[in-house]
Amino acid sequence: MRTGGPADGADSSGDGPNGPARGSSSSPTSPRSSREWCVDSGAHGYPFRPSLKCPYCDLVLTQVIVLNGGSSSGKSGIVRCLQAVLPDPWLALGTDTLVDAMPASLRASDAGIEFAADGEVTVGPEFRTLEAAWIEGVAAMARAGARVIVDEVFLGGADSQRRWQKALGELRVLWVGVRCDGAVAAGREIARGDRVVGMAASQADVVHRGIVYDLEVDTSHAESLECARAIAAQVS
Amino acid sequence: MRTGGPADGADSSGDGPNGPARGSSSSPTSPRSSREWCVDSGAHGYPFRPSLKCPYCDLVLTQVIVLNGGSSSGKSGIVRCLQAVLPDPWLALGTDTLVDAMPASLRASDAGIEFAADGEVTVGPEFRTLEAAWIEGVAAMARAGARVIVDEVFLGGADSQRRWQKALGELRVLWVGVRCDGAVAAGREIARGDRVVGMAASQADVVHRGIVYDLEVDTSHAESLECARAIAAQVS
Amino acid sequence: MRTGGPADGADSSGDGPNGPARGSSSSPTSPRSSREWCVDSGAHGYPFRPSLKCPYCDLVLTQVIVLNGGSSSGKSGIVRCLQAVLPDPWLALGTDTLVDAMPASLRASDAGIEFAADGEVTVGPEFRTLEAAWIEGVAAMARAGARVIVDEVFLGGADSQRRWQKALGELRVLWVGVRCDGAVAAGREIARGDRVVGMAASQADVVHRGIVYDLEVDTSHAESLECARAIAAQVS
Amino acid sequence: MRTGGPADGADSSGDGPNGPARGSSSSPTSPRSSREWCVDSGAHGYPFRPSLKCPYCDLVLTQVIVLNGGSSSGKSGIVRCLQAVLPDPWLALGTDTLVDAMPASLRASDAGIEFAADGEVTVGPEFRTLEAAWIEGVAAMARAGARVIVDEVFLGGADSQRRWQKALGELRVLWVGVRCDGAVAAGREIARGDRVVGMAASQADVVHRGIVYDLEVDTSHAESLECARAIAAQVS
Numbered sequence: 001m002r003t004g005g006p007a008d009g010a011d012s013s014g015d016g017p018n019g020p021a022r023g024s025s026s027s028p029t030s031p032r033s034s035r036e037w038c039v040d041s042g043a044h045g046y047p048f049r050p051s052l053k054c055p056y057c058d059l060v061l062t063q064v065i066v067l068n069g070g071s072s073s074g075k076s077g078i079v080r081c082l083q084a085v086l087p088d089p090w091l092a093l094g095t096d097t098l099v100d101a102m103p104a105s106l107r108a109s110d111a112g113i114e115f116a117a118d119g120e121v122t123v124g125p126e127f128r129t130l131e132a133a134w135i136e137g138v139a140a141m142a143r144a145g146a147r148v149i150v151d152e153v154f155l156g157g158a159d160s161q162r163r164w165q166k167a168l169g170e171l172r173v174l175w176v177g178v179r180c181d182g183a184v185a186a187g188r189e190i191a192r193g194d195r196v197v198g199m200a201a202s203q204a205d206v207v208h209r210g211i212v213y214d215l216e217v218d219t220s221h222a223e224s225l226e227c228a229r230a231i232a233a234q235v236s
Numbered sequence: 237m238r239t240g241g242p243a244d245g246a247d248s249s250g251d252g253p254n255g256p257a258r259g260s261s262s263s264p265t266s267p268r269s270s271r272e273w274c275v276d277s278g279a280h281g282y283p284f285r286p287s288l289k290c291p292y293c294d295l296v297l298t299q300v301i302v303l304n305g306g307s308s309s310g311k312s313g314i315v316r317c318l319q320a321v322l323p324d325p326w327l328a329l330g331t332d333t334l335v336d337a338m339p340a341s342l343r344a345s346d347a348g349i350e351f352a353a354d355g356e357v358t359v360g361p362e363f364r365t366l367e368a369a370w371i372e373g374v375a376a377m378a379r380a381g382a383r384v385i386v387d388e389v390f391l392g393g394a395d396s397q398r399r400w401q402k403a404l405g406e407l408r409v410l411w412v413g414v415r416c417d418g419a420v421a422a423g424r425e426i427a428r429g430d431r432v433v434g435m436a437a438s439q440a441d442v443v444h445r446g447i448v449y450d451l452e453v454d455t456s457h458a459e460s461l462e463c464a465r466a467i468a469a470q471v472s
Numbered sequence: 473m474r475t476g477g478p479a480d481g482a483d484s485s486g487d488g489p490n491g492p493a494r495g496s497s498s499s500p501t502s503p504r505s506s507r508e509w510c511v512d513s514g515a516h517g518y519p520f521r522p523s524l525k526c527p528y529c530d531l532v533l534t535q536v537i538v539l540n541g542g543s544s545s546g547k548s549g550i551v552r553c554l555q556a557v558l559p560d561p562w563l564a565l566g567t568d569t570l571v572d573a574m575p576a577s578l579r580a581s582d583a584g585i586e587f588a589a590d591g592e593v594t595v596g597p598e599f600r601t602l603e604a605a606w607i608e609g610v611a612a613m614a615r616a617g618a619r620v621i622v623d624e625v626f627l628g629g630a631d632s633q634r635r636w637q638k639a640l641g642e643l644r645v646l647w648v649g650v651r652c653d654g655a656v657a658a659g660r661e662i663a664r665g666d667r668v669v670g671m672a673a674s675q676a677d678v679v680h681r682g683i684v685y686d687l688e689v690d691t692s693h694a695e696s697l698e699c700a701r702a703i704a705a706q707v708s
Numbered sequence: 709m710r711t712g713g714p715a716d717g718a719d720s721s722g723d724g725p726n727g728p729a730r731g732s733s734s735s736p737t738s739p740r741s742s743r744e745w746c747v748d749s750g751a752h753g754y755p756f757r758p759s760l761k762c763p764y765c766d767l768v769l770t771q772v773i774v775l776n777g778g779s780s781s782g783k784s785g786i787v788r789c790l791q792a793v794l795p796d797p798w799l800a801l802g803t804d805t806l807v808d809a810m811p812a813s814l815r816a817s818d819a820g821i822e823f824a825a826d827g828e829v830t831v832g833p834e835f836r837t838l839e840a841a842w843i844e845g846v847a848a849m850a851r852a853g854a855r856v857i858v859d860e861v862f863l864g865g866a867d868s869q870r871r872w873q874k875a876l877g878e879l880r881v882l883w884v885g886v887r888c889d890g891a892v893a894a895g896r897e898i899a900r901g902d903r904v905v906g907m908a909a910s911q912a913d914v915v916h917r918g919i920v921y922d923l924e925v926d927t928s929h930a931e932s933l934e935c936a937r938a939i940a941a942q943v944s
Contacts, residue, residue, distance in 0.1 A: 077899030083339035084898050089348070089362050091337045091370070101327045103319035104665055112325070126325050130382050134327070137377030146369030187933035190792050191785030193576055225895035313663030320662050340901055423697035426556050427549030429812055461659035555811035561820070561834050563809045563842070573799045575791035584797070598797050602854050606799070609849030618841030 062235045063142045063171045065090075066150045066164060068211060069178030070203030071119075072189040074219035074227070075151045078178060081228030082149055086235060091141065094151030098134050102127070119198020121155060132163070139167040153203065158210035176231055177208055177216040184220045298471045299378045299407045301326070302386045302400060304447060305414030306439030307355075308425040310455035310463070311387045314414060317464030318385055322471060327377065330387025334370050338363070355434020357391060368399070375403040389439065394446030412467055413444055413452040420456045534707045535614045535643045537562070538622045538636060540683060541650030542675030543591075544661040546691035546699070547623045550650060553700030554621055558707060563613065566623025570606050574599070591670020593627060604635070611639040625675065630682035648703055649680055649688040656692045770943045771850045771879045773798070774858045774872060776919060777886030778911030779827075780897040782927035782935070783859045786886060789936030790857055794943060799849065802859025806842050810835070827906020829863060840871070847875040861911065866918035884939055885916055885924040892928045 065082070069075045079092045099113060106112025111126040123131075142148045154160035161175075180188075182204035189200040215234050217227040301318070305311045315328045335349060342348025347362040359367075378384050390396035397411075416424075418440035425436040451470050453463040537554070541547045551564045571585060578584025583598040595603075614620045626632035633647075652660075654676035661672040687706050689699040773790070777783045787800045807821060814820025819834040831839075850856045862868035869883075888896075890912035897908040923942050925935040 074899075077896075080340070080901040081895070081899050084341065089339050089342050089366060091334075091366055092339075093337050097333060097337065098327075101329050101333065103325050103328075104316070105320065106325050130325060130327055133377045133380035133382030136380035137373040137375075137382075139373075140376030141369045141373030144369035144372035146366050146373075184931060187789070187931050188785075190789050191782075191932035193788040223892060223895050224899035310663075313660075316665040317659070317663050420695060423553070423695050424549075427546075427553050427696035429552040459656060459659050460663035552812070556813065561811050561814050561838060563806075563838055564811075565809055569805060569809070570799075573801055573805065575797050575800075576788070577792065578797050602797060602799055605849045605852035605854030608852035609845040609847075609854070611845075612848030613841045613845030616841035616844035618838050618845075 060172045062147070062174050064139075064148050064150060064168055064173045065176060065231065065235065066152060066173060067094075067176045067178050067231075068152045068154045068161070068207060068213075069180065070153065070185060070200060070205075070207045071195060072185045072192065072200035073178045073180035073204070074188070074224055075178050077224035078217070078219070078227045078231070079149050079151050081225045082231060085225075085228055085232050086147075088147055090147045090149050092149045092151065093138055093141075094149075095153050096151070098131060101134075102130065106130075115196045115199070117196070117198075119196050119200070119202045121199065121203075123155065135163060135167045139169070139171065142168070142171050154207045154211060155203070157206070161211050172236075174215065174231070174234055175211075175213045177211060177213040178227070179208065179216055179218040179220070180204060181218075181220040296408045298383070298410050300375075300384050300386060300404055300409045301412060301467065301471065302388060302409060303412045303414050303467075304388045304390045304397070304443060304449075305416065306389065306421060306436060306441075306443045307431060308421045308428060308436035309414045309416035309440070310424070310460055311414050313460035314453070314455070314463050314467070315385050315387050317461045318467060321461075321464055321468050322383075324383055326383045326385050328385045328387065329374055329377075331389050332387070334367060337370075338366065342366075351432045351435070353432070353434075355432050355436070355438045357389075357435065357439075359391065371399060371403045375405070375407065378404070378407050390443045390447060391439070393442070397447050408472075410451065410467070410470055411447075411449045413447060413449040414463070415444065415452055415454040415456070416440060417454075417456040532644045534619070534646050536611075536620050536622060536640055536645045537648060537703065537707065538624060538645060539566075539648045539650050539703075540624045540626045540633070540679060540685075541652065542625065542657060542672060542677075542679045543667060544657045544664065544672035545650045545652035545676070546660070546696055547650050549696035550689070550691070550699050550703070551621050551623050553697045554703060557697075557700055557704050558619075560619055562619045562621050564621045564623065565610055565613075567625050568623070570603060573606075574602065578602075587668045587671070589668070589670075591668050591672070591674045593625075593671065593675075595627065607635060607639045611641070611643065614640070614643050626679045626683060627675070629678065633683050644708075646687065646703070646706055647683075647685045649683060649685040650699070651680065651688055651690040651692070652676060653690075653692040768880045770855070770882050772847075772856050772858060772876055772881045773884060773939065773943065774860060774881060775802075775884045775886050775939075776860045776862045776869070776915060776921075777888065778861065778893060778908060778913075778915045779903060780893040780900065780908035781886045781888035781912070782896070782932055783886050785932035786925070786927070786935045786939070787857050787859050789933045790939060793933075793936055793940050794855075796855055798855045798857050800857045800859065801846055801849075803861050804859070806839060809842075810838065814838075823904045823907070825904070825906075827904050827908070827910045829907065829911075831863065843871060843875045847877070847879065850876070850879050862915045862919060863911070865914070869919050880944075882923065882939070882942055883919075883921045885919060885921040886935070887916065887924055887926040887928070888912060889926075889928040 067075050067078060075094075076096075079094070083090055083092060099107065102112060106124075106126060108114060109124065110122075111124040113124070113127050114122045116122070138148060138150060150164070152160070152164070156163075165173075180200075182201045185200035185204050186197075189195050189197055215231060217230055219227060303311050303314060311330075312332075315330070319326055319328060335343065338348060342360075342362060344350060345360065346358075347360040349360070349363050350358045352358070374384060374386060386400070388396070388400070392399075401409075416436075418437045421436035421440050422433075425431050425433055451467060453466055455463060539547050539550060547566075548568075551566070555562055555564060571579065574584060578596075578598060580586060581596065582594075583596040585596070585599050586594045588594070610620060610622060622636070624632070624636070628635075637645075652672075654673045657672035657676050658669075661667050661669055687703060689702055691699060775783050775786060783802075784804075787802070791798055791800060807815065810820060814832075814834060816822060817832065818830075819832040821832070821835050822830045824830070846856060846858060858872070860868070860872070864871075873881075888908075890909045893908035893912050894905075897903050897905055923939060925938055927935060
């Protein structure tokens with residue numbers, strides 16, 4: 001996992017989505033390794049910390065997990081499993097939360113978001129304006145001490161990721177790609193019965209183009225809970 | 237409607253929930269009345285403004301509408317009607333959004349939120365911590381240019397309102413009380429069939445104790461759409 | 473309330489929806505009035521009876537309640553209140569149950585059911601075929617001892633009622649019209665936010681044309697629970 | 709697939725869940741094989757037939773598909789896929805439909821159905837009475853010409869199957885077991901987030917004890933759509 005934004009040190013290899021990685025070495029005089037402390041802290045009931053800083057080292061704990069994947073790739077299931085396996089309580093917010101918060105009139109209009117009969121999704125200017133404010137607000141929740149899992153569909157590819165990167169700034173973010181074979185996702189879309197058929201296939205690859213991740217999982221052959229455990233292992 | 241917080245001028249009568257009211261008189265040299273401009277702006281398609289400031293006067297448009305009322309008082313219906321009748325797009329967020337975003341484990345625990353068989357709702361420390369960050373984030377969305385309707389249940393009475401007032405600060409807020417006769421709300425709770433029976437009756441009065449409003453509506457004998465129109469008339 | 477079908481006696485005025493009304497006078501030698509017995513039976517825990525016949529008289533208890541009304545007229549709320557206030561357990565089934573049971577492909581096709589953007593609902597031949605079998609099955613449930621509340625939208629007017637009358641045959645049915653002023657229903661449709669806007673207005677009157685009821689309620693100015701109590705008072 | 713009940717011929721091996729299997733050989737003078745006809749009939753738009761009998765042979769088409777499996781085994785997903793891949797329209801009904809139709813008071817009571825905190829489900833006498841009538845009604849729908857997929861949880865094991873066998877009588881039924889490894893189902897239960905945790909594990913094996921199937925599918929490693937295709941291949 002790598003930290004993001006201008007607050008980062010200049011000391012590192014830096015090919016991650018947030019730019020240069022923060023060094024995570026603990027002080028040699030630390031009574032125990034920072035890693036050990038941070039892992040233990042949740043399990044042993046250390047009170048939930050707004051600062052999210054480990055008192056024994058300068059490691060900043062993961063503050064935001066961003067999951068990106070196409071419709072019916074299994075993100076929501078992974079999010080609920082993550083909330084169950086991570087020792088601290090995390091808020092789960094995402095594109096669906098935002099769309100539900102919009103006026104009904106924006107949900108089928110050129111200005112808002114449109115779901116065509118073939119599964120194509122188009123987003124208009126009023127949607128983008130509200131989305132920009134929404135992203136700022138989610139970042140502010142993380143700065144105010146909530147640990148947040150963001151469940152996203154990067155329809156705009158690298159531009160979408162940049163919007164989040166800019167808002168999340170110095171926050172420590174884990175970027176996760178949720179892959180699912182297009183044909184498998186299309187089958188699950190039929191099985192769910194509550195999505196416009198065609199979204200899964202049309203989004204399966206395009207949402208990952210140009211995105212840089214810390215970690216990728218593939219739900220084609222792995223259960224949500226397995227994926228969640230793999231992600232949780234990268235959360236500090 | 238009155239504005240809130242320390243940024244307000246000291247010029248006014250100030251018995252509103254946000255403290256002193258901001259003067260809303262337009263400049264005498266203004267080519268048209270500020271009110272006219274602001275009303276027209278939405279209807280005539282003036283682009284959605286992050287600044288929410290009227291170019292002809294110093295009136296700041298309403299940025300947040302907070303609706304407070306007990307369970308089954310009809311808040312959600314009013315919110316959807318408000319989104320339909322207000323000319324600009326408003327985001328609707330509330331207690332239900334927050335509870336849905338929490339881990340399942342916090343939804344029936346001493347640390348989170350508990351819905352007892354008799355309808356009593358108890359909120360624990362971990363819920364409060366996440367809620368505080370959530371409130372900060374919603375305020376940040378409004379500062380970033382989204383107009384936001386907040387659908388709340390002030391279980392903590394005046395303390396609950398103070399938490400929001402503090403976070404919303406200088407933002408221009410319309411505080412709305414949604415009343416509903418306890419017996420009527422209890423009947424609607426049965427008709428909905430998806431709420432713990434007893435919440436409506438136990439919350440009907442208690443959530444309004446000590447709260448100061450700009451406007452109150454009563455759904456006992458008025459339809460959601462009528463209430464929404466009365467509220468919309470107070471939105472600048 | 474009137475009984476239906478060929479089992480009816482020839483003694484009566486017969487302007488009810490089921491044809492001639494059955495006399496409800498109890499035998500003079502009955503140890504107590506049939507009415508008293510039947511009312512007591514539920515309250516005092518007399519075991520749920522598949523035959524639904526009162527042992528002291530020839531009164532057949534109400535076996536089916538059919539509620540007919542337009543979209544957003546408030547039928548579902550009344551149904552849940554009826555289930556709460558009636559002493560015996562009643563099954564609630566209706567058009568929504570049937571539509572949910574259909575394949576997704578029939579939910580937007582000429583052969584199935586179509587919800588146009590303006591709220592018009594069109595029903596095709598394959599929908600009608602499955603519906604006919606569904607109605608037979610619901611009638612069979614009542615014959616097998618379940619007391620059933622049917623929540624219907626008679627888009628076909630008197631023809632729709634005739635389909636149900638034919639299937640329900642000799643069963644004792646209470647026909648209830650659920651009226652709601654078109655403008656009020658249209659406002660509630662906006663407040664619900666989960667229905668195609670326009671259905672409420674277009675169905676408000678048309679679904680009642682040519683229908684004969686035992687009882688009508690109007691939700692424009694009465695709560696669901698009040699309406700349910702008025703209906704329950706007619707259930708024997 | 710085997711037919712059920714007393715109407716069956718005495719000509720066959722009979723180890724299926726419905727007793728003796730009906731011969732499915734077509735007449736040698738048939739202009740084309742019965743199988744070919746029946747498969748074509750749906751695809752080529754032959755009108756939906758209440759009798760469900762092939763005019764060229766004595767083959768009776770499958771009238772009911774009963775899927776039995778534990779909570780979170782993936783039955784509902786398979787049902788929606790079946791509705792999508794089968795050429796005729798099939799109604800989907802099941803335990804969830806029945807539970808939703810019950811009064812709220814029966815959903816947490818000794819007389820109705822109870823979901824304990826550990827996932828145990830207990831069913832009381834009033835639930836059983838309504839369920840018996842429900843089963844009769846579903847069978848009547850199939851007799852009246854609807855093809856029906858039943859989505860069931862045989863909590864009572866072989867007794868549960870016998871109740872359905874008795875009601876379905878002479879109807880041609882395809883009995884399908886939906887297996888899912890208990891640990892996998894438990895993980896999916898967490899991922900769904902809308903079920904009492906523990907149901908999946910406690911039901912995974914017990915619902916299959918003593919049940920005889922025509923076909924079994926296992927969702928542990930196969931997608932819903934694959935399972936649906938395997939089942940559809942057995943539907944005549």
